[in-house]
Structure formats: structure tokens, C-alpha cells
Amino acid sequence: MVSRERPDPRPGSVRTAVVWDALGPVLSGEPCDVVDIGGGTGGFAVRVAQAGHRVAVVDPSPDALAALSRRAREIGVEVAGHQGDVSGLLDVVGPESADLVLCHGLLEVVDAAAALATIRKVLRPGGTVSILVAQRHAAVVARAMAGHLSQALALLEGDEQSERGARAGRPPRRFTAAEISDLVEQAGFAVSAVHAVRVFTDLVPGSLLDQEAGAASALAELERAVAERPEYLPLATQIHLLAT
Ligand SMILES: C[S@@+](CC[C@H](N)C(=O)[O-])C[C@H]1O[C@@H](n2cnc3c(N)ncnc32)[C@H](O)[C@@H]1O
Missing domain, CATH: 3.40.50.150 (Vaccinia Virus protein VP39)
Known part of the structure; x- marks a missing residue:
């Protein structure tokens, strides 16, 4: 509810x-x-x-x-x-x-x-x-959950070199x-x-927010609470x- x-x-x-x-x-x-x-x-x-x-x-x-x-x-x-x-x-x-x-x-x-x-x-x-x-640690978890385990490990150590950073010649920092x-x-x-x-926003499926009335408000409320x-x-x- x-x-x-x-x-x-x-x-x-x-x-x-x-x-x-x-x-x-x-x-x-x-x-x-x-x-x-x-x-x-x-x-x-x-x-x-x-x-x-x-x-x-x-x-x-x-x-x-x-x-x-x-x-x-x-x-x-x-x-x-x-x-x-x-x-x-x-x-x-x-x-x-x-x-x-x-x-x-x-x-x-x-x-x-x-x-x-x-x-x-x-x-x-x-x-x-x-x-x-x-923020670095959320990115570590996101990479691991997507199956990019070596990228997650590199991020954990803070020596990431993402594709975007590599293209720009400078690794974006977290x-x-x-x-x-x-x-x-x-x-x-x-x-x-x-x-x-x-x-939570990046973890909750977009379809839930689209389909369930009030879900976006509830999510914003949860974000504010933490x-x-x-x-x-x-x-x-x-x-x-x-x-x-
Ligand atoms: C991730 S976007 C953020 C845009 C906006 N601040 C926001 O929060 O929606 C990063 C922005 O920084 C700009 N940018 C990149 N290098 C910059 C620099 N050296 N000096 C100023 N802005 C730069 C980019 O062009 C881009 O518009």
C-alpha cells in the first residue's frame, strides 16, 4: 500500500x-x-x-x-x-x-x-x-549484479577505468x-x-513506477527517509x- x-x-x-x-x-x-x-x-x-x-x-x-x-x-x-x-x-x-x-x-x-x-x-x-x-560502493554493487565482476573489483580498489573515462582520456572518479x-x-x-x-531509485524497476499509482511518491518518500x-x-x- x-x-x-x-x-x-x-x-x-x-x-x-x-x-x-x-x-x-x-x-x-x-x-x-x-x-x-x-x-x-x-x-x-x-x-x-x-x-x-x-x-x-x-x-x-x-x-x-x-x-x-x-x-x-x-x-x-x-x-x-x-x-x-x-x-x-x-x-x-x-x-x-x-x-x-x-x-x-x-x-x-x-x-x-x-x-x-x-x-x-x-x-x-x-x-x-x-x-x-x-558514490563508489553503489557502483561496485551495480557492476557485480550485472555480472561485470572484474570491473566491480577494479571499482572497489578505486582504480576504475570505465569505458566513458577511457574515451575521454581520464577515468571518471567516484x-x-x-x-x-x-x-x-x-x-x-x-x-x-x-x-x-x-x-533505491536505481534498483526499483521502472515498470513498477509506471504501472502502480502512487509508487513514485512512495519511492520519493523512502528516499527522503534515508x-x-x-x-x-x-x-x-x-x-x-x-x-x-
Ligand atoms: C554529468 S553532466 C552533469 C550536468 C548537470 N550538472 C546535471 O547535474 O544534470 C557533466 C557536465 O559537466 C560538463 N563538463 C565536463 N568537463 C567540464 C569542465 N572541465 N568544466 C566545466 N564543465 C565540464 C559536461 O559538459 C556536462 O555538461
Whole structure:
């Protein structure tokens, strides 16, 4: 039996429900300046702009920026898209220019320590960074369950070399909650929250969410219930951190 207290979310939004919950209080005040580094096609940026904030996306991919423009236009919001790399972020947006920096899905593919140092310079005093990274142990389990046992073993040791990484010439990195927290603190931030994201969502069959009324809401409720429980961090596909 599933609860229908909230409207049934789309499966895609179940994946990000915990992150949006965490960002809610940060975005609830006066309009502020938000930089989404590696913001891609604007899945986060457009919704933040809809909430009334001034948003700039910096991303090296022209295709992603074009999709971002289309998405913003369709929704009727303004998002400034800049083609650029995190290493040149300061030149694009300027020092102490942001109240909030979104850094979602980026630290896996760049020099994470250098990126965090740059983000720190872009943030105004008292500003917040929202970080979302892939979590290593869930990937080990997923690879093993799919029968890719040697890949699972390589991931376990932290020396993964996925196909995507090999193509890009750099292995995407996955982090444990402790590793990403340490890196963020070493960059001079104070971590204020750590969340387990997508603990169950990638395990539940999509057909269940499509066919059973209320299943998506129940899944989002379950994700929310474990998001702040440290014992679920190693089971989460992603780790989300807020830091100031
Ligand atoms: C996994 S996607 C994440 C997109 C978006 N942040 C999200 O959470 O939906 C990673 C994004 O990082 C961008 N990216 C890759 N290398 C980058 C770099 N060196 N500097 C800035 N962005 C980069 C990619 O173009 C891509 O849009």
C-alpha cells in the first residue's frame, strides 16, 4: 500500500527529490546569484531560474548550452549560458560573484581539488556550494549484479577505468562520502549537510513506477527517509553535500 500525500512525481524527479529538498532553504530567500558549473542542459539551472534567481551556466559543451537555451525559452525564463571550463570560471563570472554555486556531476571528471579551490573564490563570503558526486560502493554493487565482476573489483580498489573515462582520456572518479567530505573541507569549506541520493531509485524497476499509482511518491518518500541516515551513504548512487 502506498501513500498519496504528495502529487505523484515523475520518475526523473524522484532521482533529484533529495537534492531539491536540501536546496529548498538555500533558495527560499531573496533572489540571489547562482552559478551552475558544468550545468549541462540546465536540468537544475532552469528550475532555479523559475524560482526567481539570476542563474549563469558555465559548460564547455556547445550542444548542452544550446539545449539549455531551448529549455529556458520554452519555460520562459532567462539563464545566461557561457561556454567555458571550470579552470577558467573566475574569468567568466568573476571573483565573489555567486551566493550559490551548483557543482553537480562535475568533480568526477575534473581535478576536484583545483575545481573546489576555484569555486571557493567565486563564492561570496557566506555563500553555499551544492556538490553532487557519484558514490563508489553503489557502483561496485551495480557492476557485480550485472555480472561485470572484474570491473566491480577494479571499482572497489578505486582504480576504475570505465569505458566513458577511457574515451575521454581520464577515468571518471567516484567518491566515498568520507573522501568527498575530506576534499571539500581541505578546500576550506565547512560541510553543513551530507545526503544519500538515489539509494533505491536505481534498483526499483521502472515498470513498477509506471504501472502502480502512487509508487513514485512512495519511492520519493523512502528516499527522503534515508537521505540523512549515515548507514545508507555507502548504498547511495550519489552523495550530495552542502558546504559554506
Ligand atoms: C554529468 S553532466 C552533469 C550536468 C548537470 N550538472 C546535471 O547535474 O544534470 C557533466 C557536465 O559537466 C560538463 N563538463 C565536463 N568537463 C567540464 C569542465 N572541465 N568544466 C566545466 N564543465 C565540464 C559536461 O559538459 C556536462 O555538461
